[in-house]
């Protein structure tokens with residue numbers, strides 16, 4: 001183990017870092033660390049990416065004429081992304097054997113009925129990287145709605 005002084009490429013921040021392992025590769029690893037963003041820059045980048053995703057989802061929702069979501073600004077920004085990702089998944093269900101365009105339309109209608117931003121956030125899939133509400137949407141359907149969906153085509157079921 002050894003200490004190296006590095007200068008981050010992202011913002012020029014100077015840091016002391018510990019590099020472990022064989023001495024002949026330490027300098028190279030210290031150099032590689034310089035190329036990665038520092039914590040502050042990484043955090044800022046994630047924030048910008050989240051804002052861009054929210055902005056893009058809001059623009060797409062506008063284009064698609066989707067209903068406005070209700071909630072705090074923060075909730076709405078997040079829920080827009082979750083809804084957008086859920087909508088992107090809908091066609092995969094509509095390509096099941098026996099499914100038709102009517103099935104897809106019907107599903108998109110159910111998605112549009114959910115305008116409460118908190119619902120999207122509360123029901124996002126449990127895994128941290130799972131960023132859609134597909135399972136929750138499906139399990140939230142009543143038996144009556146499932147029957148309605150099934151009636152659109154002979155073999156399709158949710």
Ligand SMILES: [Zn+2]
Nearest residue numbers: 010011038041
């Ligand atoms: Zn930086």
